[in-house]
């Protein structure tokens with residue numbers, strides 16, 4: 211099946227064409243970084259307006275790059291959530307319009323399921339089961355996955371996501387945006403032990419990054435002289451190491467406690483060069499195979515959305531035109547529009563009752 215994927219959940223407007231859920235024909239990503247960087251973070255209202263300007267040209271470019279036309283497209287996959295609703299609505303409206311005009315089926319896709327699916331576009335594809343770490347600007351979650359769409363939550367952040375910890379540190383140090391990319395670059399050659407940052411929640415499968423951020427703030431406030439440019443690489447290298455340490459350790463421990471020998475690492479932070487290096491070294495030492503998509507497929511893209519869409523549409527799971535964008539949505543759960551006449555039982559299965567406890 212030839213699927214057109216559309217993604218607009220945050221500050222990237224993206225479209226891609228994927229054949230049979232695994233062959234990437236095109237992958238176009240229009241970033242809004244330049245606009246949001248002057249505010250030090252994504253401004254939702256500006257993001258939606260920029261998506262409106264970019265969505266049509268980006269879709270046309272993706273079709274053009276793939277050397278296909280809308281006549282060839284057999285299904286449309288669009289990010290339905292989680293994300294900024296105003297941004298999501300632009301992609302959802304575009305998908306519905308094309309589907310209606312061309313009489314093509316379409317499917318709303320969970321963005322986090324998309325991040326995991328990005329591994330199926332990579333050269334090395336894992337077999338199930340595996341443990342997946344989704345680590346992005348909004349999420350830091352570990353899942354045990356027996357199959358596509360079967361997400362069993364093992365651990366998650368109790369406060370900030372790892373990407374947020376990178377972004378907030380860069381904002382505090384005033385070194386640029388997006389923080390993860392800047393810190394990745396500046397920390398090369400820096401001393402990873404320059405500051406002894408805390409590693410929170412040892413012995414728990416969950417994460418916490420807010421104490422780390424506070425610890426950096428305290429360090430900057432306690433100094434008697436301003437931070438010099440020469441000190442930045444050491445400061446950010448030791449900060450980055452604290453994030454990488456817990457991500458690697460908790461994910462590999464989770465895999466070991468589930469007796470799983472494969473780990474998938476995905477989401478924007480998986481583009482981090484130190485995280486990739488440490489995962490490869492340590493997984494090897496523990497006899498675990500690690501799978502990380504190439505950096506361009508780690509950060510937000512529409513190709514990963516097309517992979518999940520192919521899976522849904524091939525199983526006959528298309529959406530109706532009543533489908534709407536949702537800001538919060540856990541992966542692996544079919545989102546139901548609440549029916550006020552038929553309330554769900556209070557012990558409804560939002561998490562499928564499947565939070566495995568490890569450690």
Ligand code: KG4
Nearest residue numbers: 346347348373390394478479481482509510
């Ligand atoms: O998956 P993503 O593109 O969007 C979300 O779904 O959130 O992830 C964006 C996050 C941002 O916090 C950004 O700083 C981080 O991923 N990021 C990185 C790198 N590239 C992007 N973090 C660390 N190192 C990188 N190279």
Ligand code: ZN
Nearest residue numbers: 346478509510
């Ligand atoms: Zn994302």
